[in-house]
Every structure is written in C-alpha cells, then in structure tokens.
Amino acid sequence: MTKDKVGFVGLGIMGLPMAANLAKAGFELTVYNRTPGRAEQLEGPTIRIAQSPAEVAEASDIIITIVSDSPDVEAVVLGPNGVIEGIRPGSILVDMSTISPAVERRIDQELQGKSCSLVDAPVSGGDIGAIKGTLAIMAGGERKSFERVLPLFEAMGKTITYCGPVGNGQLTKLCNQVLVSVNLLAVSEAVTFARKNGLDPATMIQAVAGGAAGSWQLSNLGPKIVDRDFAPGFMIDLMQKDLRLVLEAGDQAGVALAAAGLVHQFFNSAQAAGDGRAGTQALAKVIEKLSAV
C-alpha cells in the first residue's frame, strides 16, 4: 500500500514542527503558508512548496490545516484559492486548528458536496509537544476517516483519542481549556493566599503538589509564578480566543460555566493591563492586584 500524499497548510509555531515530523516519518508533503519564507525552513527531497491551498489540495490525499481562528480556517478552506477548489473526491481534510465546533460542522457539509470528509483534530501540548511529536490529538469525524489519518497523527502526537462525529475534537479541546484555565485560577489564588499570609509559596507548592491538590498547572506554572517568569508557554491572547469558543459553545448548548466565565473576565483584566502576549500564568498578577499584593 502506498502512503497517502499529505498536504499541509499553516506553517506557524505549531505547524512547522508538525510538518517536519511528518516528513521525518516518510510522508510526501506539499506545503503552503500565507507568509512566504516559512516553507523554506522545511527541508527534504519529499517536500514541495505550493502557491495556494487549492494547489496543496490538488496534489494531496490528506490535507492538514492548522491556522489561528475560525475565520482563518474558513478562508484557507472555503475562500478564493482555498482547499475546496482543489480537493479531489475521496480526499480528507484534517483541521488541527482550535476553532468553533459549529464552523467545523459547516465545513464538513461543504466537503460532503465534493465527496470528501473532514476530521477536526485540535491539539494540546504546545510548541514543545509539536517539536517532540508528543502532542495530545483529539479527533472528531467518521471513524473510517480517523483510521486512515491515524498514521499521520502517530507521527505528530502521543495521546490520540477518537471523540466521535465532526466537531467532537473541538468540543474535547474546549473541555481541556476549561480545565487548564480554571486549574490555573486555583493556582493563582492559592499562591496569592500563601504570599499574603506569609508562607513561602515555593514550599507550599512542594508540600501539596504530590496529593489531591496536584495538577499540571500547579507543578509547571506555579513555580513560574513564584519566580516571576511570565514568558509565554501559551499566550493569554490565545487562551482568550479559546475561552470565547468555550463560552459560545456553552451558550449554544445551555451550559452555565461560572468558573470558566470568571477566569475569562480575569484574563480580560490581564489583557487590559497589557499582558495579552504574556504567558497564561500572568493571570496570577490579576489575582494579586485584587488583593493588593
């Protein structure tokens, strides 16, 4: 069986290393990035640079897109010279951006009209996970499409989960973001409480991180808060985009998200203070300000 030919649209901080891992795994790649110059950073005999998403689609059996937000996906897929203009019957579009589940379902409808299908497969794990090939990948779509795409996922990620029909990858990613952001709020309050009460916050973290209070956010971002290291792993501006998707999906389904709504408002305060491009752990500065730390 010959390997599927892969197209890749969006060579940003996540996309570039993900495409590199596909090339390393032996996939033949046709790539496109809006900003020129990025594609040239990929090297290899099996990599071809295209002039548009449509041209990527023409050359590929499976097309991956990973761009910033819902309108960007709509532009590269449904817009002029978009994927939909070049895609061949039977091909699969795999959107690995984090965007609206409703938009994914709409795009899937359009693709069905071309005898194609969509797998929505947002990722978690950041640029380090993208480089190391250890991303968590949460996928929605028809199971047979998922299974055809699985070898690509295995070249880019570690925890790969089939979550059900189109849109369920995005919905699972949004659950992820509820957990990440509310856990970070817990860390911010605990560290602020510790400081204001004269505890050494590093000792506090060490005392509690191994038990029922433990979380990835506490162990990884807690020490950064203590050390006043607000450099981005994941930027507040991007988290806010994701929380907007969370609250929008919550509105549509009728879910009352008190804590996720609260942390979104606190991140608004961080953005107002100029910390939009800081790491999410700068949330702690908002919580500290409330308590005049």
Added chain:
Amino acid sequence: MTKDKVGFVGLGIMGLPMAANLAKAGFELTVYNRTPGRAEQLEGPTIRIAQSPAEVAEASDIIITIVSDSPDVEAVVLGPNGVIEGIRPGSILVDMSTISPAVERRIDQELQGKSCSLVDAPVSGGDIGAIKGTLAIMAGGERKSFERVLPLFEAMGKTITYCGPVGNGQLTKLCNQVLVSVNLLAVSEAVTFARKNGLDPATMIQAVAGGAAGSWQLSNLGPKIVDRDFAPGFMIDLMQKDLRLVLEAGDQAGVALAAAGLVHQFFNSAQAAGDGRAGTQALAKVIEKLSAV
C-alpha cells in the same frame, strides 16, 4: 536515646489508623477518645487507655491531637481535664486537626506559659493515606520542635514539609483545600460541558488527563462523577468547614478569593440539596442542575 512517649487524643477515622502506625513503629502510646470503645480497637503491649486528655498529657513527652474543628481542639487542650492540665514542661503538643491558624497561635501562647510548645501539623491524604502511612503532613512551629517530632511523622506520612512558624501548617493545608476544591469545580464544569454537548465524558477525561489539563481531581474524581458514584472519599460537610477556614483567613489577611468563594457557595447548594455527607464530587450535581442536565 530512649524514644519519646507519645500521647494520642482523637481516635476517629483518621486518628485510629495513625495511632496504629505509631504503635507499629514501636512508640509507647497513651490514648484517649471522647466516645468510648474506639481505643479498645487499638491492640498491643505498649498501648494504655487514659480517662482524659490531661491524663494522656501527664504520661507523654509528645501529645498528638486530631479532632474535628477549632472548638474541639480548644476543648481537649484548654478545657476541663484538657491537655494543658497535665502537660509537663518541655513536652510538645502536635495538633494534626485542620483548624484555624489563629486558634493554633492562641494555643501556642498558652503552652509557652507552661514551658511547652505547639506544632500544628494538618494532614492530607484521607483515611486511605492514614491507613497506609502515606499522608502528606504540613507542619508549623519551632524548627527544633519539628525535628523532635519528625520520627513520629515518618511513621504516619510520606511527604512531610516544614512550613515555618506556628499556624503555617494550617495555612498550607488551606492552600491545599483551595486547589482541591477549585480544581474539582473545573472538573465539574468540563464534565457538564461535555455531557451537554453530546461528548462521552469518560473519553473526554481519557483524552485530556495526561496533559496540561491534568489533575488529581480529574483522574480520581472525574470517573466517579461519570459513574454517578457519590460515596464519600472526603465529605462535602468537612470541605465546607475547611473552606470557611480558608475564607476567614482570607478575610483577615485581605485576600480576594473569587473562585474559592464561588465553590463554597456551590457546596452550600449541595448541602441544601441534602448532599452534605456525600463525597465532594457531588459538586458536579450542582453544576449539572444549573445547566438543567
């Protein structure tokens, strides 16, 4: 060097197995429990049953108390026939209850007048941790008192942290409870969001638990919520007692705890619905009710 003689007051669900672990480690014990019959469950040639906390203190170099709340500690230490009536100069009281840091400081003042000292050392890890001897112990007090008590802690716990002066053990435990309860709120919202949007919540947990969304609460209580298992590991009534201590200490130090305050209110709703003696994971039922799940 002969081993310190140990007194133990409070043979409840936590105290009984903790005392048993001390006896197993070879400590000579004098024990007291308000409700008769509990002490008889401890067996061994080195265990003596006393008729009052004062009698426990007379016979001991180090006296451990572990009871329910601040008034209970005040009663067994400062009340009639309390520890303070029998304690000998140079002895150490180790209070392992979770109570107010301010009350611990007041008790320490009283003990100083008897040439004794206090170590406040609340625990985390539940009855299973107490039985297995794997508790997290967060201790406050003079360092030399802490070091004298350390062999006892090592018989009962695994992660043992010296947190600074008297009261700092309690303050660290309160940070622990902020993290535990707000992380659980995150889990409750994520699972409810998943359900309302047609995701399989067990698959969602599996997809995200290994990454940045991961927490002890998600991995341990998330599946119980999914399986509708609300039996108590840790009861809501007890969590509410602890959150009252959190918010009281926050009030006194001027800490604005939006998320911890919110989860306290949601637990009030759980108590109103008759779930006070359910496990903390019954918080999810409150969040579900808000969204008419």
